[in-house]
């Protein structure tokens with residue numbers, strides 16, 4: 001069963017642009033990316049869109065559909081009314097390159113600012129041991145496909161461009177949380193305090209746990225509940241209670 005849908009698609013570049021109207025065929029089972037591809041094939045061959053896997057796994061096709069950050073390839077046309085006008089715009093928090101393609105290099109810069117896992121000095125690869133509970137905790141965060149929809153939706157940078165230098169965003173605060181709760185990470189033995197860095201260098205205090213990042217995550221990662229809130233709790237312990245900090249350190253060494 002096919003029908004004709006009405007789309008508004010943002011077209012333009014860094015110098016400006018606007019919404020353009022299209023009427024386009026939709027077939028059963030299609031997703032929004034199929035419709036964008038049909039527009040390219042039939043009406044607007046130079047429409048720029050970034051995509052790779054069409055399976056929700058590469059994180060390339062991030063955009064905004066009716067103002068909500070979503071993956072184009074994982075948004076089924078059946079979630080909309082056939083009479084509805086569907087608006088497709090580029091991610092708002094990042095500079096436009098052209099049409100639906102944005103420059104997400106802000107995220108790569110933030111990723112580079114976070115020091116990697118520090119292996120324990122007294123263990124060789126192959127000797128690492130972790131409890132299944134600890135493995136499960138970081139595995140949730142490892143599902144991240146780096147679509148940056150959480151970064152796009154977070155009001156700290158979405159509405160306030162000036163916060164970008166001081167705020168890593170949910171995806172990268174989650175990375176710090178993952179490393180900080182890793183039982184084998186020996187960062188503090190090298191003088192690197194991940195909790196302090198989260199607060200003072202990556203803007204953890206800007207996050208007011210609205211959970212908007214969690215709501216748009218296509219991998220269903222509980223970014224706020226499982227990463228940001230625990231990191232905030234530990235950062236507060238670290239800052240205000242040196243005995244808690246010392247206790248945690250001794251416990252970790254004894255594991």
Ligand code: SF4
Pocket residue numbers: 153154155156169170206207208209210211212213214224228
């Ligand atoms: S919970 Fe924090 S990081 Fe997530 S969207 Fe809200 S303010 Fe941003």
Ligand code: SF4
Pocket residue numbers: 143144145146147148149150151171213216217218219220221223
């Ligand atoms: S945490 Fe979720 S929303 Fe954020 S980049 Fe990873 S997969 Fe995308």
Ligand code: FES
Pocket residue numbers: 050051052053054055056057058059060061062071072073074
């Ligand atoms: S094309 Fe890979 S996530 Fe959409």
